[in-house]
Amino acid sequence: MALTVKSFRAVIAGGGTGGHLFPGIAVARELEHRFEKIEILFVVGRRRMESDLLLRYGYQIRSIDVEGLKGRGWKKGLVVVAKLPKSVYQSASILKRFSPALVLGMGGYSAGPICLAARFKGIPTAIHEQNSYPGLTNRLLSRVVNRVFISFEESRVHFKVNSLVLTGNPVRKELFSDANHEKEDNGIFTILVMGGSQGARAINQVFVEALASLVAKGRNLEVIHQTGETDYERAVEDYHNRELKAKLFPFIQDMTAAYRRADLVVGRAGATTIFELAALGKPSILIPYPYATNQHQETNACSLVRSGGAEMIHQSELNAERLTRALVKYMDNPLLLKEMGKRAQKVGRPDAAKVIVDQLVEMAT
Numbered sequence: 156m157a158l159t160v161k162s163f164r165a166v167i168a169g170g171g172t173g174g175h176l177f178p179g180i181a182v183a184r185e186l187e188h189r190f191e192k193i194e195i196l197f198v199v200g201r202r203r204m205e206s207d208l209l210l211r212y213g214y215q216i217r218s219i220d221v222e223g224l225k226g227r228g229w230k231k232g233l234v235v236v237a238k239l240p241k242s243v244y245q246s247a248s249i250l251k252r253f254s255p256a257l258v259l260g261m262g263g264y265s266a267g268p269i270c271l272a273a274r275f276k277g278i279p280t281a282i283h284e285q286n287s288y289p290g291l292t293n294r295l296l297s298r299v300v301n302r303v304f305i306s307f308e309e310s311r312v313h314f315k316v317n318s319l320v321l322t323g324n325p326v327r328k329e330l331f332s333d334a335n336h337e338k339e340d341n342g343i344f345t346i347l348v349m350g351g352s353q354g355a356r357a358i359n360q361v362f363v364e365a366l367a368s369l370v371a372k373g374r375n376l377e378v379i380h381q382t383g384e385t386d387y388e389r390a391v392e393d394y395h396n397r398e399l400k401a402k403l404f405p406f407i408q409d410m411t412a413a414y415r416r417a418d419l420v421v422g423r424a425g426a427t428t429i430f431e432l433a434a435l436g437k438p439s440i441l442i443p444y445p446y447a448t449n450q451h452q453e454t455n456a457c458s459l460v461r462s463g464g465a466e467m468i469h470q471s472e473l474n475a476e477r478l479t480r481a482l483v484k485y486m487d488n489p490l491l492l493k494e495m496g497k498r499a500q501k502v503g504r505p506d507a508a509k510v511i512v513d514q515l516v517e518m519a520t
Contacts, residue, residue, distance in 0.1 A: 163190040164254060165515070168269040169261030170199035174427040178285060178507075179261040180212055181325035182515075185508040189516070196253050198246065200265045204384075204406075211408070219245045221264055239268065246272035256519040259283065259511075260296060267292045274299045279518040283511065285324050285426035287458075288451035289313050301518055304511055306426050309454055322511050323504025324430035330411050331434070331505075344374075344486050347417035349381040349407070355423055356386045357470055358442055362421060363393045364475035365482060370399060374486070379416065381407045418492065419485050421478075424456035424467075432459065433503035438495035439465045440481050442473055464499025 165186055169175040176199075183195045196215045199205040209216050221242040246269040250258070258273035260266030260282040273280040280300045284293045287307040297303050297314045305311060306324040350358045359382055369376060378401035382390040387405040394401055407413050414420075414431070420439040422428055432439050441459065443452035459465035466481060485492050504510075 163192070163519075164194045164196075164256055166196050166198055166250065166253060166255045166258045166269065166273070167261060168198040168258065169263040169266040170197075170202065170205040174285060174425040175261050175263040176205060176208055177327055177427050178283065178325040179259070180209075180214075181327045181508045182259065182261075182283075182511055183212075183214065184328055185325075185512045186515075189512060194253075196249070196255070198249060198265065198269045200263075205265075217249050219249070219265065219268055221268055242268035243272050247276065250276055250278065257281070257515055259515065260293070260300070261285075262290055262293050264292055267296060270296050270300060279515075281511075281515060281518065283322070283325075284310055284314075286310065286447075286451045287426075287454035288447075288449040290448065302514060304514070306430065306507075307455065307458065320510070320514055322514075323507035324426045325508035325511060326427075326430050326434045326503075326505060327410075328508075330414060330431060332411055342375075343377045345377040345379065345416050345418050346482070347379045347381075347413050347420045347422075349420070349422040349428070350383060355383065355442075355444070356389075357473065358422065359383075359386050359390050360393070361473050361475055361478055363390070363397060363399065365478040366399055366401075367397045368475060368479045369482065374483075377416070378402065379407070379413050380404070381413075419482070421482075424452040426455055429455050429459060430503065430507070433464065433499050433501075434505045436496040436500035436503075438485065438492050438499060440478070440485075441465050441467045442470055443467065445470045458502055459499055462498045462502050464495055464497075464502060 167179045167183060169179055186195060187193050196217060197209050198217050198219060200221050201218045206216050219242045250272055257279045258270060260270040262285055270280050281302040282293050282296050282300050283304040285306050287309040289310055297316050302318045303314055303316060304320050304322045308321060311319060348362050380401050380403050382403060382405055384405045391403055414435055414437060417437060420432060420437050424441040424443040441456040443456050456467045460467045468477060
């Protein structure tokens with residue numbers, strides 16, 4: 156797309172989990188590719204994980220005082236709502252100083268105040284919804300922003316606006332840096348386990364039990380396991396007590412290497428995970444988070460399951476025996492595993508960031 160401007164400023168807002176931030180980083184990277192001079196500011200809440208992650212990528216950050224409403228109860232909810240005017244004022248001050256050409260909200264409660272302040276100021280504003288069932292912040296913002304980007308066709312019915320664009324979920328380009336390198340064939344089957352950036356205790360516990368069963372049967376495995384910060388120490392102890400070997404991380408920094416080594420992925424079904432698996436053609440066993448709003452992780456997972464690119468196990472049916480059977484099936488059938496990867500790749504939308512940036516530039520220039 157031809158551009159008539161050489162410099163650009165953009166604000167990207169959102170956060171709470173890596174699932175909200177990583178697609179925003181992918182869009183930021185695409186913007187950087189388009190413009191000779193580009194300044195990008197991320198606006199997030201005050202959680203350390205958000206700022207640590209963005210600092211590693213070298214981005215400017217501003218934090219606002221904002222909290223989520225979900226699961227707070229009515230008393231705490233009133234306190235959260237009472238803080239909104241302050242967070243909108245903070246957002247307006249940030250926009251005044253930074254003077255962006257556009258604002259993009261990536262979901263999560265941090266996006267609400269900054270997108271509202273942007274619209275009050277007449278700044279072109281868009282939001283991106285990662286999941287099949289949109290979160291509360293994006294459902295509310297959809298009525299005031301200029302454009303709404305969606306990852307799944309299934310989410311279209313939940314937005315009563317005409318400005319919808321199906322883009323898919325942006326995937327970080329760095330994940331493709333080793334995409335053409337074949338996995339080293341050392342004869343060891345490698346499993347990547349991850350419950351999202353926050354981890355998943357239910358998956359952590361059952362996987363260790365399944366691994367113990369496989370090792371007892373003489374299976375030789377390599378395991379790369381992202382446990383989440385809160386469950387890391389417990390998981391380390393669990394592996395140690397069972398005398399099991401694995402590469403354990405509270406959070407995996409180098410996902411490119413982890414994905415490249417993996418023969419099979421076991422994990423949750425957040426939108427970012429789904430689109431990364433699809434883009435890279437990685438077969439997977441998906442265990443959707445059962446308490447996600449409107450079971451949206453299950454709907455997310457179905458996009459891969461329907462294509463034959465993944466198997467789904469509901470958490471209510473998850474136990475060591477069930478998981479062990481599934482792992483053995485794929486370990487013993489490499490042709491099936493290879494076909495799953497090919498089918499998963501057909502679901503991918505590797506150009507999602509490009510499509511979004513095309514739209515953003517059109518809005519702002």
